[in-house]
Each structure stands twice: as structure tokens, then as C-alpha cells.
Amino acid sequence: xxxxxxxxxxxxxxxxxxxxxxxxxxxxxxxxxxxxxxxxxxxxxxxxxxxxxxxxxxxxxxxxxxxxxxxxxxxxxxxxxxxxxxxxxxxxxxxxxxxxxxxxxxxxxxxxxxxxxxxxxxxxxxxxxxxxxxxxxxxxxxxxxxxxxxxxxxxxxxxxxxxxxxxxxxxxxxxxxxxxxxxxxxxxxxxxxxxxxxxxxxxxxxxxxxxxxxxxxxxxxxxxxxxxxxxxxxxxxxxxxxxxxxxxxxxxxxxxxxxxxxxxxxxxxxxxxxxxxxxxxxxxxxxxxxxxxxxxxxxxxxxxxxxxxxxxxxxxxxxxxxxxxxxxxxxxxxxxxxxxxxxxxxxxxxxxxxxxxxxxxxxxxxxxxxxxxxxxxxxxxxxxxxxxxxxx
Ligand SMILES: Cc1ncc(COP(=O)(O)O)c(C=O)c1O
Numbered sequence: 001x002x003x004x005x006x007x008x009x010x011x012x013x014x015x016x017x018x019x020x021x022x023x024x025x026x027x028x029x030x031x032x033x034x035x036x037x038x039x040x041x042x043x044x045x046x047x048x049x050x051x052x053x054x055x056x057x058x059x060x061x062x063x064x065x066x067x068x069x070x071x072x073x074x075x076x077x078x079x080x081x082x083x084x085x086x087x088x089x090x091x092x093x094x095x096x097x098x099x100x101x102x103x104x105x106x107x108x109x110x111x112x113x114x115x116x117x118x119x120x121x122x123x124x125x126x127x128x129x130x131x132x133x134x135x136x137x138x139x140x141x142x143x144x145x146x147x148x149x150x151x152x153x154x155x156x157x158x159x160x161x162x163x164x165x166x167x168x169x170x171x172x173x174x175x176x177x178x179x180x181x182x183x184x185x186x187x188x189x190x191x192x193x194x195x196x197x198x199x200x201x202x203x204x205x206x207x208x209x210x211x212x213x214x215x216x217x218x219x220x221x222x223x224x225x226x227x228x229x230x231x232x233x234x235x236x237x238x239x240x241x242x243x244x245x246x247x248x249x250x251x252x253x254x255x256x257x258x259x260x261x262x263x264x265x266x267x268x269x270x271x272x273x274x275x276x277x278x279x280x281x282x283x284x285x286x287x288x289x290x291x292x293x294x295x296x297x298x299x300x301x302x303x304x305x306x307x308x309x310x311x312x313x314x315x316x317x318x319x320x321x322x323x324x325x326x327x328x329x330x331x332x333x334x335x336x337x338x339x340x341x342x343x344x345x346x347x348x349x350x351x352x353x354x355x356x357x358x359x360x361x362x363x364x365x366x367x368x369x370x371x372x373x374x375x376x377x378x379x380x381x382x383x384x385x386x387x388x389x390x391x392x
Contacts, residue, residue: 007282026211072206091116093235137165143156151179160323166194170201205225213291214276220273242265311329
């Protein structure tokens with residue numbers, strides 16, 4: 001008996017679709033609509049007073065809901081709009097003019113992050129990426145060896161978005177600190193499906209967002225900064241919310257807030273934060289350990305079914321280093337994924353990887369069989385061809 005299936009009634013999208021897209025867009029909780037109405041009611045009835053009655057605090061109060069999921073201490077997570085902003089904000093604290101000016105990352109880090117680090121080359125950074133040997137994993141020894149006394153920042157994904165490979169954050173944080181570097185982990189593809197604790201891992205920064213496993217929708221990214229670092233960091237990408245006394249509107253250089261608000265910039269995305277809260281509450285209520293146990297069972301089963309069908313797996317086979325996504329490389333993967341979408345089987349496709357499919361806590365076992373059978377049928381009947389033609 002799978003008790004987590006009780007949650008299905010809380011997610012209306014599951015009634016009409018076979019939902020395997022939680023690595024990209026988690027299903028919307030039913031109660032999110034009420035939360036968005038609450039936002040509209042606040043705006044209508046409380047107007048300017050809403051700021052004092054919760055809106056101003058939301059970057060931190062909502063951050064605390066995420067903080068519980070990723071093991072961050074109370075009041076050490078602040079909400080922004082997305083990961084890209086959070087990463088840029090971290091980089092804006094760093095000085096690349098000295099000998100210690102290296103950023104070390106993996107070539108399979110999320111593309112947005114890679115673009116942002118390359119952009120730092122104009123500010124004097126040396127950007128080094130460790131390539132993948134097999135298109136799925138990053139060799140830990142090679143990544144550790146790239147981190148040296150000239151490294152200012154180590155920036156890694158916890159779970160690689162393309163292949164679902166889990167990196168060893170503990171070893172990476174240890175190495176970064178041994179040589180005097182800082183470490184940021186993008187935990188977007190882990191939070192809500194792979195347990196993690198930023199405090200125990202001794203991370204300096206963590207970034208992520210809400211669109212995926214957290215079922216929080218777009219517009220709510222989060223930034224964790226290790227509290228004992230706050231006083232040493234002065235973001236260049238700043239704004240009035242980061243000022244110690246924002247309502248004094250003083251002229252001259254900023255005086256940074258002592259708390260996590262020093263890592264804010266301008267007005268928060270209030271509706272995005274309302275939308276995100278229900279997903280966080282549900283994930284906290286279920287517990288990521290429970291989600292992970294089910295995810296391992298179902299992703300193992302999915303891999304078995306995919307291999308029985310004769311398709312190639314493009315993610316780790318060993319569940320201890322695999323996140324919540326299974327990546328399947330079938331011929332004509334992109335048009336096949338389009339045909340799956342047309343048939344209400346929700347997946348996506350990434351070039352160089354294949355079709356990404358993710359069961360989540362609300363997935364029924366029979367849906368694993370349904371999706372593999374549907375891929376087989378689409379291939380056998382060549383139903384994908386209409387999309388190949390459309391693409392030309
Ligand atoms: C690991 C990872 N980081 C970041 C992002 C997205 O970044 P942003 O929040 O800036 O859109 C994604 C996916 O969209 C991702 O998988």
C-alpha cells in the first residue's frame with residue numbers, strides 16, 4: 001500500500017496527464033490557487049499595509065520553508081526570482097583581481113551558471129571546467145584535482161540536470177576549504193527528491209528554485225549563505241532591501257544589513273512567493289527521506305522496464321548516485337517526446353541526453369509501465385514522424 005498516493009487528490013493535473021515532468025515543472029498543488037487568491041485579497045483589501053503585514057518579510061519567511069528542506073538554519077535562506085540571479089549575486093561578492101581568481105566547475109553544470117561564470121572572465125576570473133568522460137558522470141578525482149590554491153570559488157551541481165548524476169558535495173566542500181576556496185552548490189535538481197543538509201555538508205552557498213521537485217512554480221529562487229560568512233561578504237549586485245535602514249533612503253554607499261537581507265536587492269516577487277509556499281509545505285510534511293525511498297524504488301523499476309524494452313539508459317544505473325530522473329536515449333528522441341506530450345504523457349528532451357522522465361511522490365506504479373509502453377507504440381507506429389516533418 002503506497003500511502004503517498006493519497007496526495008494525488010491534492011494535484012489536479014494528475015487527473016488528466018501521466019505526469020513524469022517533476023524534474024522540470026512539478027505539478028501545481030490544489031491549494032496554490034487559494035494562496036494566489038489570498039495574495040489578490042491582500043492587495044485589494046490591505047493595499048500598502050500588506051508590506052508590514054507579511055509581504056516585506058516574505059523573502060525570509062518563505063525562505064525558512066525551503067531552509068527546512070535543505071537543512072539550513074532558521075533565517076539563513078533568502079528568496080529571489082531564480083538561480084541565475086542568486087549565482088550572479090554570489091559572484092558579485094568576489095574579487096577576481098588577485099592571484100586567487102579561479103572558478104572551478106564541471107562542464108555539465110547548468111548552462112545558465114556556465115554562462116554567468118564565463119561572463120566573469122571579463123572581470124578577471126579564470127574559469128576552469130572539468131569535462132565528463134562518459135556524458136553521464138564527472139570524475140570526482142579530476143574535479144578535486146582542479147581545485148587548488150588559486151581557486152576562489154568551486155561551483156558545482158548537486159545533481160546534474162542532464163544525466164541525474166549525484167556529486168559528492170562533502171568531498172568537494174572539504175577540498176575547497178582545504179585550499180581556502182569557497183563552494184556554492186546548485187541544489188535545484190536535488191531539493192525535494194534527494195535529501196541534503198547544507199549545514200552538515202559545510203557548504204558556503206546553495207542556490208535553487210521552485211519550479212521542479214518542490215512544486216512551487218516559477219519566480220521563486222532561493223539563496224543560502226552560511227551565516228558566519230555574512231559579515232565578510234558585500235554583494236555588488238545590491239539594492240535598497242539590502243541596506244541596514246532601507247527606509248532612511250540615505251545618499252552615499254550602502255550600509256549592508258547584518259542579516260540575510262544583505263543578499264537581497266530590490267522588491268521581492270510577492271506573487272511568486274505566494275505560489276511557491278504550498279509546494280514547500282507539502283514536501284516538508286511528506287519528508288524528503290520518504291520521497292527518496294519511493295523515488296529509488298520507482299526509478300529502479302523504470303530503468304528495468306526501459307531496458308526490457310531495449311532502450312538505452314543515459315543516467316547512472318546505481319541509485320546511490322542517481323537523482324530522481326531517468327534519462328532514456330531512444331531513436332528520434334525529440335519528436336518522440338513531442339508525441340508523448342501530445343498524448344498527455346508529460347516528459348522533456350535534452351540534446352546529448354535523451355528523454356527525461358521523473359516519477360515523484362504522487363506517481364502510481366502502473367504509470368511506469370504506461371509510459372514505457374507508450375514510447376514503444378510511438379516508435380513502432382512511427383507516430384513521431386509528424387513532428388520530425390514539422391521540425392524542418
Ligand atoms: C540545476 C539547475 N539549475 C538552474 C536551473 C534554472 O535556473 P533559473 O532558476 O535561473 O532559471 C535549472 C533548470 O531550469 C537546473 O536544472
